[in-house]
Amino acid sequence: MKKLILSAIVCFGLGVNLANAEETNIPTLAAVFQMNTTDQASVAAAFGKFAQSDCRKSMPAGIRIMQETFNGDEDISHSVIWNFADAKAMTQSFGALGQCRAWADTAAVLSQQVEFKSQQLMITLAAGGDYTKDSVYVIWQMNISDESTYLAAYEKLMKAQIEEGVVTGAYGLWRVQGGANSDVTHVAFSGAADMETLLSNSTPSKSFVAFQKKVAGLRKVHRRNINVVMADL
Numbered sequence: 001m002k003k004l005i006l007s008a009i010v011c012f013g014l015g016v017n018l019a020n021a022e023e024t025n026i027p028t029l030a031a032v033f034q035m036n037t038t039d040q041a042s043v044a045a046a047f048g049k050f051a052q053s054d055c056r057k058s059m060p061a062g063i064r065i066m067q068e069t070f071n072g073d074e075d076i077s078h079s080v081i082w083n084f085a086d087a088k089a090m091t092q093s094f095g096a097l098g099q100c101r102a103w104a105d106t107a108a109v110l111s112q113q114v115e116f117k118s119q120q121l122m123i124t125l126a127a128g129g130d131y132t133k134d135s136v137y138v139i140w141q142m143n144i145s146d147e148s149t150y151l152a153a154y155e156k157l158m159k160a161q162i163e164e165g166v167v168t169g170a171y172g173l174w175r176v177q178g179g180a181n182s183d184v185t186h187v188a189f190s191g192a193a194d195m196e197t198l199l200s201n202s203t204p205s206k207s208f209v210a211f212q213k214k215v216a217g218l219r220k221v222h223r224r225n226i227n228v229v230m231a232d233l
Helices: 002-009 040-051 087-098 100-111 146-162 193-202 206-214
Strands: 029-037 064-072 078-084 114-128 136-144 171-178 188-191 219-232
Touching: 029 040, 029 087, 040 078, 040 100, 040 219, 078 087, 087 206, 100 146, 100 193, 114 146, 146 171, 146 188, 146 206, 188 193
Parallel strands: none
Antiparallel strands: 029 078, 029 114, 064 078, 064 219, 114 171, 136 188, 136 219, 171 188
16 A cells, blocks of 8 residues: 555646636545455444544545445446645645554555555546535546547536536546556546435436537547445545
8 A cells, every 4th residue: 555655646747737617625636546355344444443543634635435336347346535635735644644553554454455456646627516415426437638628528518517407416527647548548527415316317418418429539438437435534
C-alpha cells in the first residue's frame, strides 16, 4: 500500500486548467486505489478503526470506500478514494501516514487481506452536486481523444439532464492524470440517493442520445459499472 500511495504523490507539475463547475463539494483531486478482497468485513473494520484515530482526523482529506457491485468481469471488488482540495492537502495527508501508528495497523491488515490492482490520480474537470448525499453511482471508464470538445459537450449534457430531472445526484468528469492507459484516459460518474432512483432513470433521454451522436468520434467507452458506497471515513 505504501508503494501505491507514493506513486500517487509523485504526479506533480499538473498544469491543469479546471473548468468552472456549478456549486459542488466534489474535490479537485482524487487518488483512487482499486483492490480485490474476499474478506470485506476485516478490511472495513481496519479502515473504521483508522477513521477514529487522531492522525486521520487531522488529515485534510476525505476517504470513501466503494463496493464494485456490477463491474462485469473486472477483477476488482472495492475501491478506496482519497479526496483532496489541492495537491498540498494530498502531500500533507499521505506524508502523515508514515508517522501514524493507526495507519500502520490498517496497512498490516491490508497486506494480508487485499490484493491491490491499480492506482490512479484523478483531476476534476467538471462537477456538480453534493456527493455526500449519494449511495450509488454509474461509472463510465473512457478513452477521450479531444478533451476540450468533449468537455463542452458534457457540460451542455449535464445542464440538460438536470433540467429534465434525469440527474438528481452528484456528477463529474475526471481526467486520469496519473495511471492512465490506452483504454482509460477519463472517468465520468453520476450518482443517486439509492439504487431505485438510479434505475428509474435508466432510459436514455433525448439530450443523452444527442450527446452520444456528437461525441461518437471522440470517445470509446471501455466499461460502464455501477458502484455502491460502502463507507465514508
